Amino acid sequence: MRPMFLILWANLGFADPLEDGKDAVDAVHVVVTADAIAVDGKKVVTLDTSSGISRIKETDLKAHLIEPLFDHLNGLRGETSGGQTPVVTLEALPETRFHVLRAVMSTAGQAELGAFKFVVTGMPVE
Amino acid sequence: MSALRSPFPALRSLLWLAWMLSACAATSAPTCDDAEIITALAAADAAPADNQVRIVMGWLDLACTGTELRGERASVEIREAIAREDVRKDSSAWNTACIGGTDVLDELSDLPDEKRAAHAVDRCGLERLGIDTEIARGWQGDLVLYITAVGLAQGLDASRQGMIMDILRRPVAVRPEPTTVPPEELNLAVAITPSGFRVTASEVDPVDLPCKQKGCTIEPRDIQSVRAAYDFEGLRRVAKKLKDRHPAEKNVIIVPHGDLEYVVVVESMNVLREDPSGPADADGECEGRCLFPYVVLAGGAP
Incomplete structure (x- = not known):
């Protein structure tokens, strides 16, 4: 299955403030912390931290698809309106490994959420 | 030379005829053959507009072998035309060719006799290649080959003129329709x-x-x-x-x-x-x- 490509229209930044008040149907906020993945403030996936490095549990992972996350994002599609594809704001700690984010983005893509903004948390704003 | 600006082929041909006849009349024997000039003009009139002057000059250059046009007069004509700016100035290729023509004169004059022919043929082939390239890009050239030819011819004896003319009279490149060539993808x-x-x-x-x-x-x-x-x-x-x-x-x-x-x-x-x-x-x-x-x-x- 590798390499797998995800098309991203990237708006990038370090700890940029999120656009408060933006209509929920236009944006999905995914946060990757040291031990969990949350969507719009709701914890959806628990990460395996036993090795000291955050990983997605094998039980949650099917190829690059994080099944609990996919189910949740898929459910959000019914809440969107206007035919516009919501933009996923992907917020993660600087040390988060790319393989975790790759799985998150791949899963979002499977849920037809293919546009991302990237935010690094825990880094000082320049 | 300003006659080249005429948009009317027939008029242009007549002006060329008048110019050539006056030029030939000023020279000593052998002179240009009227029949050759008429043939050249007829061929030019039947040719696509872009090639007319080129064909005329190719024929006349051949026909006027040995006339003063191949000598000092040709050099003077070229230099005067450049000085008067009485030439097409809308193309960098044109200016390059004018300069190239005079360069050829200088180059050949510096060469020993036995090397002039080979150098002239090589140079003429390069000029022709460059002109074809410019035409393919959309440039409407006309006098360039003539200037090159007379410049080259000055350094050659009459027996070698045919080699030059063979090159000059090759079919010209067909100018392609303007197309938009997609830029090569970077694939970064x-x-x-x-x-x-x-x-x-x-x-x-x-x-x-x-x-x-x-x-x-x-x-x-x-x-x-x-x-x-x-x-x-x-x-x-x-x-x-x-x-x-x-x-x-x-x-x-x-x-x-x-x-x-x-x-x-x-x-x-x-x-x-x-x-x-x-x-x-x-x-x-x-x-x-x-x-x-x-x-x-x-x-x-x-």
């Missing part, structure tokens, strides 16, 4: 590994930008440490060069190693996105000069 890709960056693109050899610190270690975990670990300056420098060559290109494929830290991926995208020191684009898409803001993130190595 940047692999990020624990040892640094590797930049690949369609027309350049891969560029490796190794870590500035062994293993690209990031310690302490702040943005300064990230920038000290990877050669982001080098990455932006390469990106700017590639952007210079492909100003319309906006896409980049980033291939991060699976164990790479998120902050490195994002900073790489930031660096490739724009050059803050450059002028902002008119569309306001970037705060500085846009480089490659549209990112495709590839799965990369596990």
Whole structure:
């Protein structure tokens, strides 16, 4: 299955403030912390931290698809309106490994959420 | 020479005829043959407009072998035309050819007799190649071959003229219809590994930008440490060069190693996105000069 490509229209930044008040149907906020993945403030996936490095549990992972996350994002599609594809704001700690984010983005893509903004948390704003 | 500007082929031919007859009348024997001139004009009238003067001059050059047109008079005609700017000035190719014509005169005059013929033939072939290239690009050339021919002919004896004329009378390149040639895609890709960056693109050899610190270690975990670990300056420098060559290109494929830290991926995208020191684009898409803001993130190595 590798390499797998995800098309991203990237708006990038370090700890940029999120656009408060933006209509929920236009944006999905995914946060990757040291031990969990949350969507719009709701914890959806628990990460395996036993090795000291955050990983997605094998039980949650099917190829690059994080099944609990996919189910949740898929459910959000019914809440969107206007035919516009919501933009996923992907917020993660600087040390988060790319393989975790790759799985998150791949899963979002499977849920037809293919546009991302990237935010690094825990880094000082320049 | 101003007659060449005439948009009417028949009038142009008549003016050429008058000019050539007056030129030939001023020379000593042998003179141009009227029949040759008439034949040349008839051929020119039947030819596509772009080739008319070329055909006329090719024929007349051949027909007037041995006349004073091949001697000092030709040189004077060329130099005077340039001095008067009584020539088409709307093409750099034209100016180049004028200069080239006089250069040929000078070159040949410096050569010993036994080397003139070979040099002239070589030079004429190059001139012809250049002219065909210009015509293919849309330029409407006319006097160039004539000037080249008389310049070359000055250094040749009559027995060698045929070699030059054979080259000059080859079928001219057909000017293609204007087409929009799509620019070659850049296919820019940047692999990020624990040892640094590797930049690949369609027309350049891969560029490796190794870590500035062994293993690209990031310690302490702040943005300064990230920038000290990877050669982001080098990455932006390469990106700017590639952007210079492909100003319309906006896409980049980033291939991060699976164990790479998120902050490195994002900073790489930031660096490739724009050059803050450059002028902002008119569309306001970037705060500085846009480089490659549209990112495709590839799965990369596990």
